[in-house]
Amino acid sequence: MGLQRFIAERKQSKDILVMAHVVCGYPSFEENLQELEIMAEAGVDLVELQFPFSEPSADGPLFVRANEQSLKSGTTVDQCFEFMKLVSARFPFKVLMMGYYNTAFKMGEEAFVKRVKESGGVGYILPDLPIEESAKLHRLSEEAGIEPIILMTPTTSDTRLAKLGAVSRGLVYVVARKGVTGSKTQMGDDVLALIERCRQHTDVPLGVGFGISSKADIDVLRGHADVAIVGTAALKTWQEGGAPGLRQFFAELMA
Amino acid sequence: MDIFDFSEGREGYYGEYGGVFLPEILQATIEELLVCFRECKADPKFWQDYVALLQNYSGRPTPITHLENLSRKLGGAQIYVKRDDLNHTGSHKINNVMGQGLLCQRLGKSKVIAETGAGQHGFATATMAAKFGFECKIYMGAVDVARQRPNVFWMENLGAEVIAVEDGQKTLKDAVNECMRDWVTNMADTHYILGTACGPHPFPEMVSWFQSIIGLEAREQMLKQAGRLPDRVYACVGGGSNAMGIFQGFMDDDVELIGSEGGGHGVGSYMHSSRLAYDDATVGVAQGYKTYFLQNDEGNMNETHSVAAGLDYIGVNPIFAHLHDQGKVRFEAATDVEVKEALKLTMRTEGLIPALESTHAFVTAIKEAPTMGKDQIILINQSGRGDKDIFTIADALDDAKWKSFIGGKADQYRAENN
Numbered sequence: 001m002g003l004q005r006f007i008a009e010r011k012q013s014k015d016i017l018v019m020a021h022v023v024c025g026y027p028s029f030e031e032n033l034q035e036l037e038i039m040a041e042a043g044v045d046l047v048e049l050q051f052p053f054s055e056p057s058a059d060g061p062l063f064v065r066a067n068e069q070s071l072k073s074g075t076t077v078d079q080c081f082e083f084m085k086l087v088s089a090r091f092p093f094k095v096l097m098m099g100y101y102n103t104a105f106k107m108g109e110e111a112f113v114k115r116v117k118e119s120g121g122v123g124y125i126l127p128d129l130p131i132e133e134s135a136k137l138h139r140l141s142e143e144a145g146i147e148p149i150i151l152m153t154p155t156t157s158d159t160r161l162a163k164l165g166a167v168s169r170g171l172v173y174v175v176a177r178k179g180v181t182g183s184k185t186q187m188g189d190d191v192l193a194l195i196e197r198c199r200q201h202t203d204v205p206l207g208v209g210f211g212i213s214s215k216a217d218i219d220v221l222r223g224h225a226d227v228a229i230v231g232t233a234a235l236k237t238w239q240e241g242g243a244p245g246l247r248q249f250f251a252e253l254m255a
Numbered sequence: 256m257d258i259f260d261f262s263e264g265r266e267g268y269y270g271e272y273g274g275v276f277l278p279e280i281l282q283a284t285i286e287e288l289l290v291c292f293r294e295c296k297a298d299p300k301f302w303q304d305y306v307a308l309l310q311n312y313s314g315r316p317t318p319i320t321h322l323e324n325l326s327r328k329l330g331g332a333q334i335y336v337k338r339d340d341l342n343h344t345g346s347h348k349i350n351n352v353m354g355q356g357l358l359c360q361r362l363g364k365s366k367v368i369a370e371t372g373a374g375q376h377g378f379a380t381a382t383m384a385a386k387f388g389f390e391c392k393i394y395m396g397a398v399d400v401a402r403q404r405p406n407v408f409w410m411e412n413l414g415a416e417v418i419a420v421e422d423g424q425k426t427l428k429d430a431v432n433e434c435m436r437d438w439v440t441n442m443a444d445t446h447y448i449l450g451t452a453c454g455p456h457p458f459p460e461m462v463s464w465f466q467s468i469i470g471l472e473a474r475e476q477m478l479k480q481a482g483r484l485p486d487r488v489y490a491c492v493g494g495g496s497n498a499m500g501i502f503q504g505f506m507d508d509d510v511e512l513i514g515s516e517g518g519g520h521g522v523g524s525y526m527h528s529s530r531l532a533y534d535d536a537t538v539g540v541a542q543g544y545k546t547y548f549l550q551n552d553e554g555n556m557n558e559t560h561s562v563a564a565g566l567d568y569i570g571v572n573p574i575f576a577h578l579h580d581q582g583k584v585r586f587e588a589a590t591d592v593e594v595k596e597a598l599k600l601t602m603r604t605e606g607l608i609p610a611l612e613s614t615h616a617f618v619t620a621i622k623e624a625p626t627m628g629k630d631q632i633i634l635i636n637q638s639g640r641g642d643k644d645i646f647t648i649a650d651a652l653d654d655a656k657w658k659s660f661i662g663g664k665a666d667q668y669r670a671e672n673n
């Protein structure tokens with residue numbers, strides 16, 4: 001089932017979906033599995049599996065260190081895909097690849113798309129790959145039936161939003177604020193206005209991420225966005241409170 | 256040949272290298288920068304102001320020196336040196352920085368950020384920011400902060416905030432990542448003064464344009480002083496800005512251009528910074544652009560090394576990746592050991608103290624000069640001065656008197672603290 005249809009079906013029984021995030025191999029693949037089990041139990045709908053990269057320039061301090069530590073402990077791209085295969089078979093949520101373009105570029109775009117598809121992934125997020133550079137990758141993805149997730153941001157002009165909207169498929173990732181992952185966002189009128197602006201340029205579902213850490217944040221988005229995207233806050237909770245902490249975090253988040 | 260005359264739809268590309276690989280959030284900022292840069296480049300007054308500023312503030316034009324002693328000793332080609340070490344702040348970095356300072360004024364931004372490796376670019380940026388009244392933050396790998404304290408000292412005293420980057424290898428590439436992170440947050444009032452001809456378009460073109468002043472001067476000076484153009488021009492290549500600068504003066508001439516990279520511990524050691532001279536680098540996309548990177552098969556960057564912090568970098572300017580493919584520029588490497596020997600030779604025979612970075616160009620030139628005829632001419636770009644490297648050089652030369660001086664200083668500070 002395609003990503004967009006999956007979101008539409010899930011939205012029949014709830015008003016907003018949740019997408020969570022883990023960095024593959026950090027703290028370890030075993031712990032990733034425990035985190036994902038908790039996310040599945042809580043009813044998380046989508047998960048980004050971040051493939052670690054040595055130059056994660058769009059990430060904040062917590063994910064930077066997670067990328068670094070994962071690579072230090074020997075995580076390979078192959079292991080990440082194997083993990084994706086296992087996870088997408090085991091859990092009811094849909095899985096997306098998240099990472100940096102060099103990972104796909106070095107494999108070759110054909111091989112990358114094939115591997116995401118074979119591993120049960122429904123799409124991918126490559127934040128450092130602008131649409132000007134993605135024509136071939138998008139075509140290959142369409143042929144394979146997986147979705148390239150486009151990002152829309154507060155600094156994006158209406159002209160450019162129209163361009164982005166024209167090539168968007170599956171899900172659009174709305175970046176709630178400037179900056180890198182992991183700092184707090186004031187969820188308010190600015191974010192809602194941004195969602196409204198993005199909505200004018202695309203019919204695909206809108207996911208909102210960057211700085212979402214609580215039920216209150218999600219409540220603001222309810223009725224405006226289709227998916228709330230939670231990243232750093234979950235990892236931080238796992239580091240501080242382990243499995244019980246994370247279970248409580250998602251229980252409260254999705255109450 | 257105009258390498259910046261892009262064909263339709265290929266703006267920012269040099270062959271298959273270059274481009275803009277940035278997060279969506281920065282697209283508007285990079286577009287704004289590109290528009291401003293195009294205006295500046297098309298405005299003759301901007302270039303006049305730029306040249307005047309460097310004349311009045313930095314001592315340009317920097318001279319050309321004929322190294323008669325070294326030429327005689329080597330018994331081959333006549334060696335000339337372009338003295339960009341004589342710039343204010345001691346290197347060619349000030350050229351680019353002053354240019355981007357003027358551009359930042361046009362952009363109407365009040366803050367500047369910069370990455371730095373050896374510290375020369377950070378030092379130059381802090382100097383420019385003090386003069387222009389910009390708030391200034393310099394990101395520098397913690398390893399580089401430790402090995403380049405004199406530059407950190409000056410940056411801080413010039414009013415800049417120096418932030419030691421503790422991520423990754425804690426060197427230049429990590430400082431670049433940290434600048435990107437600052438920029439995606441603060442782009443509204445902040446200009447990123449990238450220090451070399453790398454990164455996303457238009458930085459490679461823009462930095463090359465500002466640095467082209469070196470080659471413009473050098474070509475004219477050679478004609479006047481030596482009576483003709485050199486047969487070969489040598490420059491060290493980290494990111495590649497000083498080399499791009501001097502090479503641009505001779506692109507259309509029958510002059511061989513040679514870039515000298517950081518050979519570190521040598522070929523096969525995997526402890527070096529040679530992207531083009533050795534066979535270890537492959538094409539990839541990182542830090543906003545596509546070029547040859549020292550990386551593994553999965554696209555994660557390898558550790559790099561050079562005795563010269565300013566050459567210790569994973570990628571090379573995309574223009575050089577293209578010119579290398581085309582055979583227009585030849586690339587060689589100089590090892591750490593060769594650099595120390597060449598530095599000693601240059602100091603003793605000519606009284607010149609090139610920076611460790613620039614000494615890489617001397618190594619290759621010194622190797623090749625004896626194989627050339629006495630009527631042939633070579634030109635080396637001395638892009639920076641070596642004073643800043645006094646700690647590294649003193650270590651390399653194992654100078655006992657220096658060590659005892661530092662020991663004494665340390666004792667004095669400890670006593671003051673107690």
